[in-house]
Amino acid sequence: xxxxxxxxxxxxxxxxxxxxxxxxxxxxxxxxxxxxxxxxxxxxxxxxxxxxxxxxxxxxxxxxxxxxxxxxxxxxxxxxxxxxxxxxxxxxxxxxxxxxxxxxxxxxxxxxxxxxxxxxxxxxxxxxxxxxxxxxxxxxxxxxxxxxxxxxxxxxxxxxxxxxxxxxxxxxxxxxxxxxxxxxxxxxxxxxxxxxxxxxxxxxxxxxxxxxxxxxxxxxxxxxxxxxxxxxxxxxxxxxxxxxxxxxxxxxxxxxxxxxxxxxxxxxxxxxxxxxxxxxxxxxxxxxxxxxxxxxxxxxxxxxxxxxxxxxxxxxxxxxxxxxxxxxxxxxx
Ligand SMILES: NC(=O)c1ccc[n+]([C@@H]2O[C@H](COP(=O)([O-])OP(=O)(O)OC[C@H]3O[C@@H](n4cnc5c(N)ncnc54)[C@H](OP(=O)(O)O)[C@@H]3O)[C@@H](O)[C@H]2O)c1
Numbered sequence: 001x002x003x004x005x006x007x008x009x010x011x012x013x014x015x016x017x018x019x020x021x022x023x024x025x026x027x028x029x030x031x032x033x034x035x036x037x038x039x040x041x042x043x044x045x046x047x048x049x050x051x052x053x054x055x056x057x058x059x060x061x062x063x064x065x066x067x068x069x070x071x072x073x074x075x076x077x078x079x080x081x082x083x084x085x086x087x088x089x090x091x092x093x094x095x096x097x098x099x100x101x102x103x104x105x106x107x108x109x110x111x112x113x114x115x116x117x118x119x120x121x122x123x124x125x126x127x128x129x130x131x132x133x134x135x136x137x138x139x140x141x142x143x144x145x146x147x148x149x150x151x152x153x154x155x156x157x158x159x160x161x162x163x164x165x166x167x168x169x170x171x172x173x174x175x176x177x178x179x180x181x182x183x184x185x186x187x188x189x190x191x192x193x194x195x196x197x198x199x200x201x202x203x204x205x206x207x208x209x210x211x212x213x214x215x216x217x218x219x220x221x222x223x224x225x226x227x228x229x230x231x232x233x234x235x236x237x238x239x240x241x242x243x244x245x246x247x248x249x250x251x252x253x254x255x256x257x258x259x260x261x262x263x264x265x266x267x268x269x270x271x272x273x274x275x276x277x278x279x280x281x282x283x284x285x286x287x288x289x290x291x292x293x294x295x296x297x298x299x300x301x302x303x304x305x306x307x308x309x310x311x312x313x314x315x316x317x318x319x320x321x322x323x324x325x326x327x328x329x330x331x332x333x
Pocket of ligand 1: 167273
């Protein structure tokens with residue numbers, strides 16, 4: 001390979017934030033022991049925050065963002081990974097503390113990588129990315145009610161932020177698992193899209209605004225919450241006895257103002273999801289399950305493939321809630 005390659009570089013010299021598509025050098029990749037030629041990356045909410053102004057997440061500049069990537073191993077100092085192995089990276093603070101996936105090459109710690117399952121490919125892997133991986137983690141947290149915890153069968157599951165990256169894939173996975181999926185959205189024009197993913201019932205976001213009672217009618221066996229804030233407060237009061245809320249996001253706020261009642265009267269479980277730090281064992285399990293639970297033709301139909309230039313044009317729309325579906329990033333486009 002030539003030592004030079006293309007990357008998005010963000011910088012913050014003298015408090016002036018910049019983002020540029022630049023040529024950088026292989027010697028700029030200082031971390032890790034596996035060099036990967038990137039096939040695809042993707043756009044997540046966190047990527048959009050970082051591309052906007054560093055999002056108070058990136059602390060060292062200049063920096064290459066991109067929290068996910070998939071690609072082929074070029075050089076490896078770890079015998080577990082050989083040249084030409086296809087690999088997936090999501091999270092582990094890559095794109096936050098270590099140079100990330102918005103580049104043609106990345107070098108990372110081999111402990112952060114998993115091999116792309118044979119039934120997947122590197123493009124499909126990024127059609128899911130952190131969003132899909134998180135959705136799978138949330139769905140299995142809910143399934144734990146009937147499996148791991150040997151509780152009642154799950155029937156009614158609520159998904160908030162349902163037209164978003166995590167939400168959309170959660171709807172698809174949960175309906176494939178056989179559950180009745182109820183979705184919350186603020187987008188009135190996306191009913192057909194949500195139905196096509198498997199949503200049975202569509203609820204306006206406004207229904208989850210305002211004060212909630214200590215306990216409301218128990219309605220949900222499981223909840224995938226990508227929104228947090230006041231909506232989560234209300235939702236916790238509506239969970240059935242021994243139901244599980246997989247809380248993964250804060251698109252609507254970070255504060256929850258709840259009471260102990262849902263937990264001590266109904267045994268509600270609030271299950272926090274951190275996809276970035278998930279163990280390799282869990283990653284391998286979930287990425288393999290993806291091949292059984294995801295309809296990739298469907299995801300392809302709402303996935304846009306972006307060049308670096310198009311990514312820079314698109315991320316502000318995600319922050320304004322004007323983008324829906326999935327965006328994969330092709331560094332070679
Ligand atoms: N814990 C983890 O490991 C993890 C991993 C990935 C993502 N996340 C977090 O999960 C959340 C969703 O991520 P994403 O990638 O799916 O983002 P996204 O694609 O931007 O989707 C977020 C969705 O939330 C809804 N929403 C937006 N603003 C809202 C508001 N003010 N009040 C209520 N709902 C609002 C919208 O859906 P509707 O219009 O359909 O309501 C939007 O599509 C983010 O907070 C992200 O940081 C966490």
